[in-house]
Amino acid sequence: MRDYRSMIMLADRHDWLAAASGELSLTLTVENAMRLTATPRATILRTILAELARIHSHLSFLSYLATDTVEARLWNAVESIREAMLAWAGNRVHPMLNRVGGLSSDVPDNWLEDLDDVLDEAAVISADLRGLLALTHRFRGLAVLDAGVCLSYGLSGPVARAAGLELDRRSTGYLAYDRVFRPVQVREAGDAEARLAVLIDEVGTSIDMIRMARQLAEPGEVSTRLSRRLKVPEGEHTTDIEAPWGIASCLMISRGGATPWRVALRTPSQANLSALGHALVGATKDRIPDVVASLGYSIGDADK
Numbered sequence: 143m144r145d146y147r148s149m150i151m152l153a154d155r156h157d158w159l160a161a162a163s164g165e166l167s168l169t170l171t172v173e174n175a176m177r178l179t180a181t182p183r184a185t186i187l188r189t190i191l192a193e194l195a196r197i198h199s200h201l202s203f204l205s206y207l208a209t210d211t212v213e214a215r216l217w218n219a220v221e222s223i224r225e226a227m228l229a230w231a232g233n234r235v236h237p238m239l240n241r242v243g244g245l246s247s248d249v250p251d252n253w254l255e256d257l258d259d260v261l262d263e264a265a266v267i268s269a270d271l272r273g274l275l276a277l278t279h280r281f282r283g284l285a286v287l288d289a290g291v292c293l294s295y296g297l298s299g300p301v302a303r304a305a306g307l308e309l310d311r312r313s314t315g316y317l318a319y320d321r322v323f324r325p326v327q328v329r330e331a332g333d334a335e336a337r338l339a340v341l342i343d344e345v346g347t348s349i350d351m352i353r354m355a356r357q358l359a360e361p362g363e364v365s366t367r368l369s370r371r372l373k374v375p376e377g378e379h380t381t382d383i384e385a386p387w388g389i390a391s392c393l394m395i396s397r398g399g400a401t402p403w404r405v406a407l408r409t410p411s412q413a414n415l416s417a418l419g420h421a422l423v424g425a426t427k428d429r430i431p432d433v434v435a436s437l438g439y440s441i442g443d444a445d446k
Contacts, residue, residue, distance in 0.1 A: 144401065145371075145372065145400050145401050146172050146242060146400070146401070146402065147241070149168060149402070149405065150169055150240060152168075153392075153407065154236050154237070154238055156407070156440070156443045157386075157409070157442065158440060159198060159199040159202050159386070159440060160196060160198065161235060161238075162192055162237055163195055163383065163385040163386065164385075164390070165239070166188065166192060166317075166383050167381060167383050167385075167391070167392040167407065168392055168394075169241065170316070170381045170383065170392075171380065171394045172242050172372070172379075173243070174381055175374045175375055175379035175394065178243060180243060180244045181243075181244050181362055181363045181364060183248070183361070183362040183363065183364050184243075184245045185317055186359045186360075187248075187249060187359065188240065188317050189318040189351070190254075190257075190352050190355050190356065191237070191239060191240075192317065193349075194223055194260075194352065196344065196386045197223065197264050197345055197349065198224070199386035199438075200341045201219060201345065203438045204216070204271050204338065204341055204345075205220075206431075206435040207274050207275060207338065208270075212270045212271070212274065215267060216270075219260070219263040219267050222259070222260045223260060223264075226253070226256070226257065229253060230247070230249050230250060230253060242372060243366030243368050244364045244366055245364040245365060248364045254356050254359060261349045261352060264349055265346065267345075268342055268349075271342050275339060275342065280432060281334040281338060281432060282331075282333060282335045283333050284333055284425065284429060284432060284433060284436070285333060285334050285421040285422070285436060286331070286332045287304075287305055287332050288305050288332045289302075289306050289332070291305075291332075291420060292305050292307055293307070295417040295420070296413045297388065297414065297417055298410060299385070299386070299387045299389065300337055300341050300344065300386075300387065301337055301387070301414060303326060303328045303329065304329050304331065304332055304336035304337040304339070304340045305329075305330070305331075305336070306328050306329070307328070309388075309389065311382050311383055311384040311389055312384045316383065321355075321358060322354040323351065324350050324351055325347070326340060326343045326344050326347050328340075334432060334436035334437075335436075337436045337437070338436055371400050372400065373398060373399065373400055374394070374402065375398065376396055376397055376398035377396060378394070379394045379396065380394070385409070385410055386438075387414060387439070388410030388413065388414075391408035392405065392406070392408075393405070393407075393408075410439075410443070411438075411443035411444040412443070414437050414438060414439045415444050418434070421433050
């Protein structure tokens, strides 16, 4: 059985497009249970890491909209995020940076300043995608998931925001979101067009949050010195975070030892897949790809 440190690796491998979100759900649950607060610099860097993961995930899904010219530049933008992760973590997809009490390492020299090129590129692609979505109406009225359906299936994130439901956990102020959070404008239509539009808008708000968080990154330690053998207080401990496709929850049950008795994850991918059948009702065979593209999921995140 894995201990509280090594199990973070398992969560990292759930959503390959936003691995840092999986790391956070487990790490924050352990820290909250232990009444442990990460260092100020680690908190800021975690926020930047989470929003970079959101941009990486959203752009990957939005590639479905891209024309040949835009697609090439879009994947260049995605690749630039992976290269930034490689420079920091030594890994392009699974950073494994989050640790109980902070981060495994600080960013390299000039890493934060070099993000300007990455963010500028993502902003240009976001504007291009917004223009492409405005030119087509094939997503309008398709696969409507209204507020009632979202609540019945436990849908959150961009899917819920496209139906007028603002359930964003970042508004609660975890990490550094109390200082940098910028909400996206919710929509009411609840259709595929609204969901894709929310994704595009969130690329922009994530860019804004990263730029603001970067200004708050004061020098300091990125980890807290802890005993080699962690013990979490006995009881049930839960934490909710805002993953790219919605609320990701962790339930951890401890019996007071060095390993958890039980850990369960609630992922947005699982909720989105559960609603896919409802979303496909009335869609013709040739529209199935459009429906699926507007209701994102990751196989690893669903098959827990």
